[in-house]
Amino acid sequence: MADQVMVRKLSACETMGSATTIGTDKTGTLTENRMKVTKFWLGKELVKEADASSVSLNIIKLIQEGVALNTTGSVYRETSVSDVEFSDSPTEKAILSWAVLEMNMDMEEIAVLLTLQFIGESNFGVNEKVKDTLIFNTFVLCHVFNEFNARKLEKKNVFEGIHKNRLFLGIIGTTIVFQVVMVEFLKKFANTERLSWGQWSACIGFAASSWPEKPFFSYLKWKK
Template sequence: MHSFCSFLCFFANYASGSAPLTAVQLLWVNMIMDTLGALALATEPPNDELMKRAPVGRKGNFISNVMWRNILGQSLYQFIVIWFLQVYGKTIFHLDGPDANLTLNTIIFNSFVFCQLFNEVNSREMEKIEVWEGILDNYVFVTVIGVTLFFQIIIIEYLGTFANTTPLSFAQWFVSVFFGFLGMPIAVLLKKMQI
């Protein structure tokens, strides 16, 4: 996903002349995907299904075909969302005036973060569709998601100067969360593809 963030910024910068994510925003997204995501997913309790899998030898692939399917599918979806917002966001949200670019980039950043949050939930199970099962049993996972959500609200609503964001309206928040949530049915479709 790091290369995806880089590609996104390169493409958006090429298409519009300015990158939608600032350095501080990229650091936050990387922290969500790396540190917090790894902490949340590494604390998933083991289950009996893991013991039924065939062992993987030393020469086995570190990233399985199922993982590649999920990574590429979610990356493509997120790219489409960010591209769509970059191209049509000002029209959809009726943005004009001196703060139009700042507001649009904040919506893009917020949508991208929510895509990562919902993707963390999807990543709890690589092949199973029921990803919500037992989620409340892992208090570390729930805490990490809750803390990430809390800080995302703080970053958007109160750290505008530092994070280069601006407070969003209810409709803009709703669309950001909705785009993130749409990653869930996309994940179901991906998991139904047999690889």
């Protein structure tokens, strides 16, 4: 289906098929020449953009993973203070901008997950199910690394006092343990495959690559 196809009845989109996204303009006019996500459905429940904060964090993570693995667009930001730019069709740009700007999706995670999605099977020599497990595992580990950045957003040294924060260390440890159990022992329940030591190391390496460099430089500066 071509991009920006105009139809008078939405039922026509259902009949034609092959439409992953349907964007509508209730006024019938295109005022800004761009599309924007204003509401979305979770199952049969309609959620407006303004009410997105009420969605649980686990659901948000699944939405972010779905956007990252199903988009053909790209995200670019020249510097940390530059505006985020999105490329591809209007619908893809709308979904990406919604995920990144409204759902606080990490752009480094997008790059890592897309890399695994497109080169995982060929580079690792694994089947599709193992590749999906690698992606799922890396996605969770990305969030584990980003938990450190979220500790003290206003501080340069995110490691300060970490050994005293038992609650934080407990959350990190519990997340990692649950992830190991889910991948290695609950594969039928979670629809995953067991990973080798090398594959686990690769997941950790990919997840670490999504971690902004600031904590490392801040840590080195703090040590000096």
